[in-house]
Amino acid sequence: MLPTPQNLIERIRTERGLQFEQAVSDAFNSLGLSSSLTTSTEAESDVIVEALLPESTYFVVVECCAVDDQNEVGYEKLGQLRGSFMYYVADERRQKLGFNNAYKAVVGRPQFSDNAVERAFPDVSLISVDILAELLKLHSKYRFSQEELESIFRVSGQVKSEHLAGVASSYQRRISIYALICLALLSDPYSQDDQRKPFSQIEQVVGSVGTLSNLLQIEYADEAAIRECLRDLQTPFLKLVCVKENMIRLSSLPLSRVPSIAGEIGSELLSRLQEYKQRLERMRNL
Amino acid sequence: MSETTDVAEIAVPQMIGLNALTKIIVGYLKAGGEKGGVRSQEVAQLADVNPNNVSINNRFLISIGIIEAEARGLNKLTSAGLNYAQALDWGRLDEAKNILAGTIKNRPLIERALSYVDINKPVSKDDLTGKIASIAGVPNEDRYSVGIRGLIDMMISAGLLTEEKDGNLTTESKPSPKEKPVIPSPSVLETKVQPLNVPVNVTINLGENVDAEKIKSIIRAIRDALSEK
Secondary structure, three states: OOOOHHHHHHHHHHOOHHHHHHHHHHHHHHOOOEEEEOOOOOOOOOEEEEEOOOOOOEEEEEEEEEOOOOOOEOOHHHHHHHHHHHHHHHOHHHHHHOOOEEEEEEEEEOOEOHHHHHHHOOOEEEEEHHHHHHHHHHHHHHOOOHHHHHHHHHOOEEOOHHHHHHHHHHHHHHHHHHHHHHHHOEOOOOOOOOOEOOOEEHHHHHHHHHHHHHHOOOOOOOHHHHHHHHHHHOOOOOOOEEEEOOEEEEOOOOHHHHHHHHHHHHHHHHHHHHHHHHHHHHHHHO | OOOOOOHHHOOOOOOOOHHHHHHHHHHHHHOOOOOOOEOHHHHHHHHOOOHHHHHHHHHHHHHOOOEEEEEOOEEEEOHHHHHHHHHHHOOOHHHHHHHHHHHHOOOHHHHHHHHHHHHHOOEOHHHHHHHHHHHHOOOOOHHHHHHHHHHHHHHHHOOOEEEOOOOOEEEOOOOOOOOOOOOOOHHHHOOOOOOOOOOOOOOOOOOOOOOHHHHHHHHHHHHHHHHOO
């Protein structure tokens, strides 16, 4: 059975030594990458993470280091990593696989020293356990692709929450649009009974979504993005909207059931919808 | 008999494969070989390979333009060698492959090996190993064949050769222009020219004094005009 994100977060926050390395490797596996502990004969780095599925393949050589809470992960790890990196690049199997890129990363706990941060430039990304935990949580919601995860390893220096937010932003924007579409398809956006509008012209709904995004001061949702999101909502996996020719309406699927079908994204969609309803209500009262 | 023509520029790796060759090239970078000449011993230490393996392969690395001799026993990275080693060390593997391809593809040994594969493709690795040994004028023995296989792997890694699923080699596959479907051109379809049968009415007003010969010539001229394509 696959470890849950909570379980992995607990392990990367508490384990030491080889168990810490194993926990880090398991965390990368749960992100959908192929990760394994390196064999002692290969070289000295701890974990190798491979992304073989994207069009542009890559691998990451990872050093793991967990020190006491009052200490910091020092720059020495960078030297070890840079020293061993070439063993993995030169490896014949990897050369034959023709990876397009290779990265160096240090996963550390509790934090990195200023010296380590300074010296990580230009080729090492420093991932603190807190950031890895944040990434695991975001991944359990958005299911990042291997291509999207590559942007984390491209960071030289300390990986920060802003970098993760950059990866998650396109999903969050989409969820906003999903919520606006639902809002536009409800007969009374202020009410809590989720009464649906009858079939409406798609053009009209697209226009309403644009108006609502303007009204609620949400980043402008252009027509192409709205139409793309409309397509997402009618997938056989969700079927939140029904489309007949050029007409559209919310399906009979109760909105409360969306999280059970769409997981955490579904929950976020519902809470976003609720938030927008409340904001509209406040505006009306003003 | 060997086919060597330009021995000074033709050399093959010895005793080591692509793995160690790559480590040696990056070893030159780590040893400061971009600034000035460094000794094989220093490179060997940083690349974690046997010093003898560095010194016996310097000639090959010079022949493909990765390093150049600075003084006796001292070699430094060429500018292409520096770019290649740096790209490898930073993990920019695509960039490294492009630099390597650009640096080695016009070297005499590589050029001849590639044209051999191009003419005889697909070629087995054993076949190409023998051919390269013959071009370089070295016996096809373990000492050289290990290195030559490393060279072949280097050519594959640089994208100059493609290894097929059965292990055979072909030259870099360039996307061939898509073959156009054979559609008969309109002119081909219209080669059968049908005789044109269009009724033409010609009215000739004859007066009393009209010369019969003149009428005949008019009719002849009309016929001729109608029979022209």
